[in-house]
Amino acid sequence: MKASTIEKVQEETLVEEQIGNNNQIVLYNDDVNTFDHVIDTLISVCDHTDEQAEQCAILVHYKGKCTVKTGPLEELIRQCSALLEAGLSAELV
Numbered sequence: 001m002k003a004s005t006i007e008k009v010q011e012e013t014l015v016e017e018q019i020g021n022n023n024q025i026v027l028y029n030d031d032v033n034t035f036d037h038v039i040d041t042l043i044s045v046c047d048h049t050d051e052q053a054e055q056c057a058i059l060v061h062y063k064g065k066c067t068v069k070t071g072p073l074e075e076l077i078r079q080c081s082a083l084l085e086a087g088l089s090a091e092l093v
Contacts, residue, residue: 022070023070023071023072023073023076023092023093024067024069024070024076024092024093025046025067025068025069025070025076025079025080025083025090025091025092025093026065026066026067026068026090026091026092026093027042027056027060027065027066027067027068027083027088027089027090028060028064028065028089028090028091029060029061029063029064029065029089030088030089032087033087033088035054035057035061037086037087038053038056038057038060038088039053039054039057040053041082041083041086041088042056042057042068045079045082045083045086046068046069046079046083048068056068068083068090073092076092077092080092
């Protein structure tokens with residue numbers, strides 16, 4: 001392959017990787033769920049550490065929303081569904 005062809009393939013791959021990671025789950029504040037429930041759910045569903053889950057819960061409480069996970073759409077669909085089933089307000093964007 002010529003150098004320009006290799007560069008073009010590498011550039012296309014980088015663009016595809018960036019597009020693939022633009023999916024995110026946004027968690028919204030509500031007046032129903034406790035901090036403990038939100039934290040426990042983020043740990044079990046999104047594989048957050050204790051600290052990550054606590055920080056997200058605080059951001060959601062004070063800012064109204066927080067991106068809690070980014071990644072491939074197939075994985076996020078499953079995780080967002082699990083958050084909704086747990087009674088949290090979340091959406092894929």
